[in-house]
Amino acid sequence: MTDWKTLLHALEEEAAGDLYGCDFLLTWDKTESELRAVWRVAEALRSLYQRNISATCFRSGLAISNFRDQSTRTRFSFASAANLLGLAVQELDEAKSQIAHGETVRETANMISFLTEVIGIRDDIYLGAGHTYMCAVAAALDDGFANGVLPQRPAIVNLQCDIDHPTQSMADALWLQEHFGSLEALRGKKLAMTWAYSPSYGKPLSVPQGIIGLMTRLGMHVHLAHPAGYDLIPDVVARAERQAQASGGSFTHDHDMDGAFAEADIVYPKSWAPYAVMEQRTQLLRTGDQAGLKALEAACLEQNARHMDWTCNAARMERTRKGQALYMHCLPADISGVSCAAGEVDATVFERYRLATYKEASAKPFIIAAMILTSRFQDPATCLADLEQRGAPRTGN
């Protein structure tokens, strides 16, 4: 871990203040300096935590979570982040609310926000819907704040949408910085973001999109590989292309898993549903066409099964740089012989990197807390310096 003073100095050089009052919806909405500010704040919060120094900088305030899909990791990461800063989590469970009674997003967004500091939203099932929903909530909050309904404008943190999964990609990038020593050390490294076979279907695109949408900005050589027909949202791929050029890295996009793994420093093999299938599925879900959904699932699983060789096994790992590439996964992985007969990764490979993937995941609470803190405090460096000086023990009287 970087020395505390060095860390705060590094933070002071970044445009942390530009994050104040803003939502965190897509990493590519943020400047590199803003991203670095989030990482530095996350590191500082982790440093305080490890030294048993309390980071509570709210004495009251709600952190609302709105999960429109299942979640364990992100749910607990959000709860941990909110609690770390002194906020109380209140879940917006749409099944228990009157939203089904015909309430508009605009109204609900205001009704839950009178004393709220942050709203974390996961909405990743419908293509074209998740990010749109978050933007609608954001516009409603802007409206309420501008018109004196809300005494403060709560920040929205995207806990996974149809386009991006910024708490995942930012945590992954922080893990890479820790693993390789620094942000600079990532320049020139090769990262293979590849599709991998899974016996399940309908997995969101937001993880691979989030990874190529962020890592191409760090001067890395990003190689996206998937079977023909498993495309991501074209806009995001085009963006990755542009970003790689601008950052001095490169972006390769083909259908060759072995090529992606060749001399890779980092591999991220993970299943996802084809863009076109997700579009069809969204339509069928909207019309409630159960027969159509079943047929689509069967067709998609059959399609998947033609690519069972897209798996992360020991032989493929041997192709990576000195056979020692860092394996990454957002978890849970489909592990062959453990959680399924045949899946994304062989048990021997996963077990070798199991603790690494746990450490990768451990960055997420601090990343989320950093996103909250930077959006609610104009000067995070001073806030953190004050917390350290106060030195109130996190555990202890």
Place this chain on the structure above:
Amino acid sequence: MTDWKTLLHALEEEAAGDLYGCDFLLTWDKTESELRAVWRVAEALRSLYQRNISATCFRSGLAISNFRDQSTRTRFSFASAANLLGLAVQELDEAKSQIAHGETVRETANMISFLTEVIGIRDDIYLGAGHTYMCAVAAALDDGFANGVLPQRPAIVNLQCDIDHPTQSMADALWLQEHFGSLEALRGKKLAMTWAYSPSYGKPLSVPQGIIGLMTRLGMHVHLAHPAGYDLIPDVVARAERQAQASGGSFTHDHDMDGAFAEADIVYPKSWAPYAVMEQRTQLLRTGDQAGLKALEAACLEQNARHMDWTCNAARMERTRKGQALYMHCLPADISGVSCAAGEVDATVFERYRLATYKEASAKPFIIAAMILTSRFQDPATCLADLEQRGAPRTGN
């Protein structure tokens, strides 16, 4: 906002101490002075909030919510209120508990209350049941506290019952005080509490009852209008009559929506189910008569449909005082062309007052917090003065 010192002086003149150790179940159980104390405390808490001064006056303690019906607004208002004061919300979800195993109300009330400061209850579906249930919980807590089972007597806050909805009516009244400048300014104002058409059925009576049960005490001219057959609980109507006389206002009760709107300063058009239908429904729900419930719903919707002209449109608004009456609603409203084809209010009228209804709603967290604070602190004025003097930032170290 009134000046802080003026506010505390005003509070000191009221009988705030009489609220100590008491539940808040029905507004008409409270004296006018007690009601004014609650409003002043709510204003003081809002003032602290707006000045970023922490109002946490509990270092630990549970605030239990028991929602026997869906809720968004009240759920988040209760959570916000509890959190504002330093309490942690714990939901009593009867589906997850052993209550279904034959546990008595008396026992459960004690079991959940060992370290509890407040219990908020919503129970508005069964006519004759909600208020009765709250009284049973109250008696159980009295018993437990008197016999040394409970180290403190948690306060009960009625979050809507079959008779009254005091957190709504008290928040509405605070909004009126803010809107018209003072409590005194409400004297002589005309408020039209009218039924309005909705394509849904079974809406509780507690909002209109709460409104006529409170506003008639403030010297207002309250006009209750609804189609024949849409009566409220007779006792509450009789009480409104008596209260209006005592307060120097008036109470009119007829079947004339236009007459109610004529020269009104405030209009509150809202759907509800007829008292007689709610009684039948309660019986059918109790016996689980699904066929009977379906038949009742059909009959009731047909009955509603005969009164589709009971709607708040631009023409009716023109009839109000200078065409400028304040439109109120507890939300969500059934807005014609927005949330339904034809409903309680035209979209143009609603949109004109949309932000006003949001501001109306924004008072509720502070009203609930004031109800909690007055029931748990013998001297709220001193508590508030101490909080202001402590001056701990709500957000910030």
Place this chain on the structure above:
Amino acid sequence: MTDWKTLLHALEEEAAGDLYGCDFLLTWDKTESELRAVWRVAEALRSLYQRNISATCFRSGLAISNFRDQSTRTRFSFASAANLLGLAVQELDEAKSQIAHGETVRETANMISFLTEVIGIRDDIYLGAGHTYMCAVAAALDDGFANGVLPQRPAIVNLQCDIDHPTQSMADALWLQEHFGSLEALRGKKLAMTWAYSPSYGKPLSVPQGIIGLMTRLGMHVHLAHPAGYDLIPDVVARAERQAQASGGSFTHDHDMDGAFAEADIVYPKSWAPYAVMEQRTQLLRTGDQAGLKALEAACLEQNARHMDWTCNAARMERTRKGQALYMHCLPADISGVSCAAGEVDATVFERYRLATYKEASAKPFIIAAMILTSRFQDPATCLADLEQRGAPRTGN
């Protein structure tokens, strides 16, 4: 209540430090000194509570609850305990999580624990499963902590498993100490732990097992009585036997309810399912054999019905010491004529001891808090002394 200084001195003499960093899964894993330490800490926390002194010794941190079965009492006791110490409760609701997606216990245990101080688990439905599950979670946390994944090792508190119910038995023992004046006063007392008839089926064995597994260590004469065929887990019974001998008490095990009640100082009549039935049920639940489960339930209820005379009535209470034995129950009791036609206890007997059973239950939040505090603080006596000296009001600014 013992004097504060006496209490802390008593605590200082016990091996409280040996509880540090350890889980609380089974009372018989703990030494007598460790158990006494937990009781003294619970008493101290109650003393602080009663004197309105805040016991918050965490400024942030999660307390995760994982209820794999229904619960009211234990759920609120755990929430109260966590809140008393300053922790925020976050529920792990397996229905809302991705655990069903094939996630391993090892992985989930780490994923939820990055900023977690305690995990409370109830898992009492499957014989042979609950304790095993808790051990698996414990091993996963050990692994994560040892390998630097977790910055701290959260404590596990068993909130009821298939073998033991330590928060219940420890709270019961604390209630007995209070009732009879001291731990020493329990030596030589006779406790009748007996089966009692209930019209329900499948009640866990963990309460009677917990009671005989703990009370036999306190020098008591424990008499376990149940109808033939209603055996407990043999290992636990054998352990009770051994412990009674070692502690200078005695352990009797037969099929004679009257004999158990004879001259008893304490009676604990409670229904449970036979061990053999629970084993069959576990098999049937695992294979999802609904027909088999129905048949087993019918057979078991029929078997129960042959023992309707196993009930706690006035005549039986007369057989106890001076007719004045203390009646105990973990609640909710099946009360004849109240919660069922015929059940574990007559209404007249229960009503006589109703408040006593409530007081019995009131010890549980403090016991759980003591389990958390001793596992997370190496020197609980100093922690408590500091809290008392700090003297921050629990309620008040």
